[in-house]
Amino acid sequence: MEMNTIDKQINPQSILSVISASHIGPSLVLDQDAHWKENELPLNADRLVNEVMGQPMRRAGRFIKMVACGGLSCLKKVSPGYLNGKKTGIFLATGLGNVDEIMPFITEVFKKGGGFPSPNQFANSVSNAAAFVLARICEVTGTVLTISQEELSFETALWMAQGYLESGQIELALVGGCDIFTPTVEEYRERVNLSDKNSREFPMGEGSSWLLLGRDEQENIGDILAVGFSDKSRVSEDGSSNVGRIAGMIPQDNETLKKNRILLPGFRMKKTAADDWRQHGWRVEDYLPCCGIHSTAAAFGIARTLQEKSNTLFLHYNGQTSDRQAFVLGTTK
Amino acid sequence: MNKAEIYVRGWGAVTSLGWSAPESARQLIAGNVRLAAVGNSPHLTNRELKAFEVPFPGNPLDKSMNMLESVLEEAFRRANLSAKEIAESCVIVGTTGGLFIRNEYEFTEAVHQNPDQESPAISCRNRGPGEVAELIVNKYKINGMVMTLSMACVSSSHALVVAADLLRREKVRRAIVVGFEPLLNMTLHGFASLLLFDDDQCRPFCAKRAGMQIGEGAAAVILESGELTGATYKFAGGHLYNDIKSMTSAGLDGVTVCNVVQETLALAQVSINHLVAIKAHGTGTRDNDLSEGRGLVKLFGDKLPPVVSLKGAVGHSLGAAGAVETAVWLSCCEQGCLPRSFGFSEIDPEIGFAPSQANIAAKDGAYLFTFFGFGGTCTSYLIIKE
Numbered sequence: 044m045e046m047n048t049i050d051k052q053i054n055p056q057s058i059l060s061v062i063s064a065s066h067i068g069p070s071l072v073l074d075q076d077a078h079w080k081e082n083e084l085p086l087n088a089d090r091l092v093n094e095v096m097g098q099p100m101r102r103a104g105r106f107i108k109m110v111a112c113g114g115l116s117c118l119k120k121v122s123p124g125y126l127n128g129k130k131t132g133i134f135l136a137t138g139l140g141n142v143d144e145i146m147p148f149i150t151e152v153f154k155k156g157g158g159f160p161s162p163n164q165f166a167n168s169v170s171n172a173a174a175f176v177l178a179r180i181c182e183v184t185g186t187v188l189t190i191s192q193e194e195l196s197f198e199t200a201l202w203m204a205q206g207y208l209e210s211g212q213i214e215l216a217l218v219g220g221c222d223i224f225t226p227t228v229e230e231y232r233e234r235v236n237l238s239d240k241n242s243r244e245f246p247m248g249e250g251s252s253w254l255l256l257g258r259d260e261q262e263n264i265g266d267i268l269a270v271g272f273s274d275k276s277r278v279s280e281d282g283s284s285n286v287g288r289i290a291g292m293i294p295q296d297n298e299t300l301k302k303n304r305i306l307l308p309g310f311r312m313k314k315t316a317a318d319d320w321r322q323h324g325w326r327v328e329d330y331l332p333c334c335g336i337h338s339t340a341a342a343f344g345i346a347r348t349l350q351e352k353s354n355t356l357f358l359h360y361n362g363q364t365s366d367r368q369a370f371v372l373g374t375t376k
Numbered sequence: 377m378n379k380a381e382i383y384v385r386g387w388g389a390v391t392s393l394g395w396s397a398p399e400s401a402r403q404l405i406a407g408n409v410r411l412a413a414v415g416n417s418p419h420l421t422n423r424e425l426k427a428f429e430v431p432f433p434g435n436p437l438d439k440s441m442n443m444l445e446s447v448l449e450e451a452f453r454r455a456n457l458s459a460k461e462i463a464e465s466c467v468i469v470g471t472t473g474g475l476f477i478r479n480e481y482e483f484t485e486a487v488h489q490n491p492d493q494e495s496p497a498i499s500c501r502n503r504g505p506g507e508v509a510e511l512i513v514n515k516y517k518i519n520g521m522v523m524t525l526s527m528a529c530v531s532s533s534h535a536l537v538v539a540a541d542l543l544r545r546e547k548v549r550r551a552i553v554v555g556f557e558p559l560l561n562m563t564l565h566g567f568a569s570l571l572l573f574d575d576d577q578c579r580p581f582c583a584k585r586a587g588m589q590i591g592e593g594a595a596a597v598i599l600e601s602g603e604l605t606g607a608t609y610k611f612a613g614g615h616l617y618n619d620i621k622s623m624t625s626a627g628l629d630g631v632t633v634c635n636v637v638q639e640t641l642a643l644a645q646v647s648i649n650h651l652v653a654i655k656a657h658g659t660g661t662r663d664n665d666l667s668e669g670r671g672l673v674k675l676f677g678d679k680l681p682p683v684v685s686l687k688g689a690v691g692h693s694l695g696a697a698g699a700v701e702t703a704v705w706l707s708c709c710e711q712g713c714l715p716r717s718f719g720f721s722e723i724d725p726e727i728g729f730a731p732s733q734a735n736i737a738a739k740d741g742a743y744l745f746t747f748f749g750f751g752g753t754c755t756s757y758l759i760i761k762e
Contacts, residue, residue: 133618139504140526145562146500152565153421153483153498165566166750169472170505170526172623175751179620187618187753188534191524192506199523203538210545225500236503274519338504365514367522 053292053372056209059216059267060260061373063120066252066346067091067113068334069224074116074350076333081246084224088112095119102163103176106141110173110221113251115180117217117346121255121262132186132213133178136200136220138193138338139234140170143225173221186213193236194311194361195272196220197342198369201254202270208258219253220339235338241364242310248335252342254349265349265375268292272369285360285370286323292372293356300356300374307344309361310336316360325358341371349375382543382599383607384759385550386455388447389595389703391690392428396450397595400690401707404715405735409689411577412589415559419477419484425564425573428591428691437481440558443594447554447703448512451596459517465598466520466548467509468539470532470555472695474505474524477558508556521548526695529657529749531555533698536597537614537757543601550600555699559592563694572661578692580658580685580717581665581731583724588659591691595699609706612742613644614757625663626671626748633671633754637746640756644742651681652741652761653714655705657748658685658731659692660719664748669727681744682732688719698747698755705745709738709761 069084070077071091079086088108092100095112103111114133118126145168151158166172171189178187186207190200197220204216224247225231231247256267269292273285293300306325308317317327330344341359348357352375359371389397393404403409412426417436432439452462479501487495503510505526513522521542525535532555539551557563567573567588574587599611617636619626626632641648657668672680686701693700708714717731740761747755 137504137526138506142500148566149479149498149500149562152561153495155495160565160569162566162569162571165569166623168566169528169750171528171749171751171753174527175618175620175623175753178618178752182620184618184620186616188525188538189527191504191526192522193503193510196506199521202521203523206542206545206547210541212541230499230501233501234503272521363510365510367513 053268057205057269059205059208059256060258060263061265061267061349062255062257062260062263063117064254064264064346064349065113065117065120066250066343066350067109068250068343069248081228081335085249104141104144104167106143106221106223107167107173107176109223109251110135111176111180113219113221113253114177114217117253117255118181126181126215129214130185131183131215131217132204132207133174133183134200134204134216134218135174135189136196136339136342137170137189137191138196138222140191141168141173142234143223144168146225181217193363194309194338195363195367195369197339198270198371201267201371204256205270208256214257216256217253218256219251220342221251222249222337222339224249235336236364237336242336243312243331245310245331246335247337249337250334250340250343252346254346263376265373267371267373269372272367274367286320289358289370289372290323299354303354304356307348307357307359309341309359311362312360345371345373380544380601382540382601382611383604384597384609384611384706385600385604385607386451386598387596387703387706388450388454389700390430390443390446391593391700391704392430392591393690395446397703397707400704401711404689404708405711405713409718412691417559418488419481421561422564425568426575426589427559427564428589429559430592435481436558437478440477444556447594447596451598455598461550462516463519465518465550465552466542467512467518467522467552467554468535469509469524470535470695470698471505471508471524471557472526472528472531473557473560473563475502475507476560476562478502480561512554527749527753528751529694529697530747530753530755531695533747533755534616534753536698536702537616537755539599540611540614543599550598553597553599553699555693555696556594557592557694557696559590563590574660577719578660578688579719580660580688581669581724581727582720583722585660585662585665588661589691591687591693593690593693593696593700595696595703597699597702608762610760610762612646612758612760613640614755615640615643617754619752619754623751626667626754628663628667630667630670630674633668634674636754636756637671637675637744640758644758646742646758648676648679650742651744652739653682653684653736654744654746655701656683656685657746658687660687666726668746668748669729673728680729682736683729684714684717684732688717702745705743712738714738
């Protein structure tokens with residue numbers, strides 16, 4: 044129950060089929076690790092919007108555009124009408140929300156002598172405005188949640204979606220993580236609560252990465268086997284004491300998966316911890332150079348792995364400054 | 377008592393009417409309700425926008441921290457939770473502004489202290505909505521699942537229904553649902569820019585209504601399933617709906633509201649005849665009250681039970697509204713009396729009913745709670761007083 048799920052066996056009822064995935068990083072190139080530079084961010088998202096949406100989104104800011112493009116590009120990978128008649132939920136994870144539109148709005152609010160705050164910016168700045176836009180595009184009227192929990196936002200959203208799917212309340216879940224780069228780098232780092240001591244050394248980035256999940260789906264690109272959390276009373280600070288516990292959860296009957304196991308370390312995971320995992324047979328696959336640090340980078344790492352790796356067991360592991368930790372264990376086809 | 381049933385084990389609230397849920401309830405029942413006023417807090421930049429402000433002698437950041445601590449301590453005390461029980465609980469926070477108050481306070485302080493200098497542009501230094509939950513789990517050493525719903529006005533009402541779902545599925549042992557919304561320049565100016573403020577008074581369901589007024593508030597509601605000694609209030613099911621037709625209203629024809637409430641009653645297997653009263657969202661805006669009022673009339677017809685909006689008395693506490701209004705309502709029930717709906721003077725013929733205009737007995741039975749938020753979000757749930 045609740046935390047410390049790490050020492051449990053995988054519950055077959057909780058395994059999720061990944062039907063499709065998409066990832067967009069700071070280069071704003073769909074499903075690719077295109078070149079990008081922190082000091083050139085943020086890039087204009089209009090080309091991406093035209094490519095994915097087929098028309099401009101004139102009244103939306105970058106956050107809403109990124110959420111819409113990420114979610115829709117994931118859905119475009121399944122046949123048209125796949126969602127028809129199926130109870131679908133949307134679980135949008137974001138660590139910071141729509142700072143991109145909050146910033147200019149509050150700048151006007153606090154302008155000396157009085158500014159002119161934009162009602163459109165205020166309306167868009169509400170965190171769930173992005174989920175509304177995506178839900179309208181997908182025509183989803185059931186469970187639509189905007190979930191935020193700093194650097195564990197995506198894992199939390201995935202855990203929630205797992206519960207809703209398991210209970211049968213929904214048949215499909217579109218789960219994504221989106222956070223966007225908002226200048227300056229220094230202020231962005233402060234918002235993500237980064238210091239040399241509590242994070243790995245990578246440039247800041249952004250992304251909108253999504254998974255379409257179901258249960259017992261035939262046409263899947265992989266599975267999410269487990270989503271777990273543990274607290275500081277149960278694990279070492281670097282997560283290495285969880286190696287054995289997680290090893291016990293891995294399917295023992297698949298030799299390929301035993302060999303092809305990769306660790307996707309989150310941005311809070313220290314180098315020393317990655318070394319410990321390596322010693323236990325996990326090959327470290329760093330996705331952060333492809334998307335940079337952002338609160339929901341885990342979504343990018345997991346979606347990218349599901350799209351690019353075959354026959355692989357993957358484990359995304361990340362911590363939080365308060366020493367809470369989360370893992371996502373999955374396989375690719 | 378059925379093991380699968382979910383009960384409210386404790387609650388606490390801070391509103392402009394008092395620093396505890398019973399105090400707010402006492403003031404409501406006694407009719408000691410003040411009109412919204414221009415805020416006193418030194419961080420407020422506008423001296424015209426009226427709000428329901430929580431009284432406090434210190435600075436707004438200290439006030440916000442005190443509000444958070446006060447509602448949690450009150451709820452823990454009422455629930456008689458041990459430190460171990462607190463530690464193993466799940467925390468779900470509903471908030472829109474999070475700790476943005478720190479940003480606003482620090483910026484305005486810097487400006488006040490340097491009157492001769494050109495003020496810098498304000499920065500956004502807070503860590504997102506999840507920061508409030510992190511503050512709570514660190515302070516109370518909570519090891520359970522933690523999450524934040526940042527979904528405008530339904531943030532904490534959605535959180536209550538999500539918590540009940542998690543309890544029903546045995547995913548969590550106990551849920552501490554927190555609503556937290558300090559008074560912010562950002563939201564005051566935001567709603568003003570949308571022309572949604574009533575400069576004079578918040579008048580839910582009234583023909584003279586012209587908009588909402590923001591209320592500062594925080595609350596904690598503790599839900600638990602299973603055998604609870606002395607538990608009186610059963611959380612009897614809730615329903616979440618996402619209306620994709622409009623970002624700003626739940627359909628002026630009332631159909632969406634009618635369907636959402638109907639689904640809630642069906643899920644809880646409660647007949648409309650068994651409702652004691654409705655704690656309506658009732659913001660005082662033209663559109664919300666029209667869609668909600670029409671929806672309730674469509675469903676209940678001449679069997680409409682007493683309808684009360686608390687927002688004429690405590691304002692709209694935005695993301696905290698679900699938890700705040702639930703906690704205050706339960707304290708009213710405990711005191712045996714439901715307050716009248718403040719701010720009403722004239723029936724709107726397009727709505728067709730007057731909200732409750734006299735205190736009524738808080739009898740045993742089912743109470744319906746409704747919330748309709750920005751972004752097409754709809755929440756409704758039932759709490760049964762046993």
